[in-house]
Amino acid sequence: MSQTYRHPDLSIDQQHALFTAARRLAEEFTGTFGTETIERFLHTSYDQFAIHGKIPNYLPLLAERFARQRLHALARVEGHSDGRPVVLFLCVHNAGRSQMALGFFQHLAADRALAWSGGSEFAGEINPAAVASMAERGIDIAGEFPKPWTEEIVRAADVVITMGCGDACPVYPGKRYEDWELDDPAGRSVEDVRPIRDEIERRVRRLLDDLDIPAA
Known part of the structure; x- marks a missing residue:
């Protein structure tokens, strides 16, 4: 890693971790x-x-x-695509609705399509009730993490699904957009999140049908 990107507030361990991460990414994206x-x-x-x-x-x-x-998104934008469709799920905190949609999509589409998620004001952690309700369906989203969206991620997506982020959601020409009106699971119990989860699954299955992607 070059001297240009050293961060004065990083500990020695953090700097070493970023050096190591940079090497791994450089090997992965060689060429x-x-x-x-x-x-x-x-x-x-x-x-x-x-x-x-x-x-x-x-x-x-x-x-x-x-x-x-x-980087994978940027590669697709620059023409390095494997032909699989990309779906992007966006909500406010990227902690509940969009994470559950991502979980269902990845589980049902397997390797036949790609899916990402993001939030306009991403939270610090995944909603525990969302994690628990998805676990009831045999889908583990505990390893995911809230994240923002970036320009290259939106540009790389073929379909953008928005869930309550309103005007904060990015709009780019030439993409398919859907707005899913769903209750926010924030602060709700697992029992209250289950109907939201089930509605998300129904919509994800319909989306897969629309994209001609067989569900696993």
């Missing part, structure tokens, strides 16, 4: 992106999570995961 692009995406991703006060020891890992997603 697609150069070191400068990879480091810029990694460090801007880190800064976005740091602003929200997430646990410092996890920030390099979150930054690496989000930077990887952003």
Whole structure:
């Protein structure tokens, strides 16, 4: 990692973790992106999570995961697509509705399509009631994390599903948009989240039908 991207507020361990993350990403995207692009995406991703006060020891890992997603999105924008459709689920906090939709889509579409999610004001953690209600359906979303959306992620998507983010949701020409009116599971019990979960599953299945993607 170049000296240009050293952050004065990082501990030695955090700096080492980011160096290691940059090397992994450089190996993964060899021939697609150069070191400068990879480091810029990694460090801007880190800064976005740091602003929200997430646990410092996890920030390099979150930054690496989000930077990887952003780089894959940028690659698609620049013409490096494998032909699979991409669906982007957006809500306010990226902690409940969009995460449950992402979980169902990934579970049902398997490797036949890609799905990402994001929030206009992303939260610090996934809604525990959403995690528990999805676990009842055999889908584990506990390993996911709230994140923002970025320009390249929206541009790479073929379908954008919005859920309550209103005017904050990004609009780009040439994309299919759907607005799903769903209750926000924030602050609700698992019992109260179940009907929201079931409605999300119904809509995801309908979306897969529309995209001619067989559900697993």
